[in-house]
């Protein structure tokens with residue numbers, strides 16, 4: 001599976017009440033507008049907020065699409081009446097504000113964001129509610145934020161949770177301790193924020209199995225926004241007292257209680 005690097009640049013923040021940027025339009029903005037391009041040889045996706053028209057209403061979005069001229073393919077140049085007025089390579093993409101932005105727009109929007117456009121700095125009630133209602137959004141957030149969501153779920157279930165440093169070499173994302181009357185149970189938790197089509201393979205489960213003991217854990221938990229390959233499931237079956245595989249449907253169940 002190839003890794004696609006995404007880059008996202010945003011310079012103008014959305015605020016509630018922001019209008020469409022088309023001259024003379026007084027409609028509320030309904031989409032944030034991005035210039036999109038894809039560099040095949042580098043596996044590199046590029047989003048840059050369209051500073052010539054960062055926000056647009058639905059009517060003008062439709063007009064913009066209907067009246068666009070050119071081929072919407074990577075490295076192409078497409079002429080639009082309202083967006084990409086500086087004629088840059090790439091084409092226009094729209095992100096609906098109504099779905100994500102009012103809730104999730106963070107103040108740190110001027111920074112370079114790897115992986116995905118929307119940057120949220122902390123996991124709070126609002127975010128948990130949002131992903132409970134829109135679980136597939138978990139596949140779009142930064143992997144680090146996904147780890148934080150999983151950590152928060154465990155925390156709220158009464159675990160003592162430690163999120164590990166950003167370095168990946170130890171292969172440990174979350175260390176959780178459940179204090180029981182008979183003693184403490186230690187969990188090594190790894191998170192894989194994958195697209196739906198990308199199953200977690202056996203090698204990830206074997207790797208988890210290999211890091212439980214060095215980290216003085218009792219159990220390993222692999223949590224993914226995707227699902228597990230059949231050989232991964234087969235590998236974990238005889239280890240059911242040691243390894244738990246938790247997939248997207250488990251995540252949905254965990255989050256259900258926040259869907260209020």
Ligand SMILES: [Zn+2]
Pocket residue numbers: 020021022025026027056057058059060
């Ligand atoms: Zn408009």
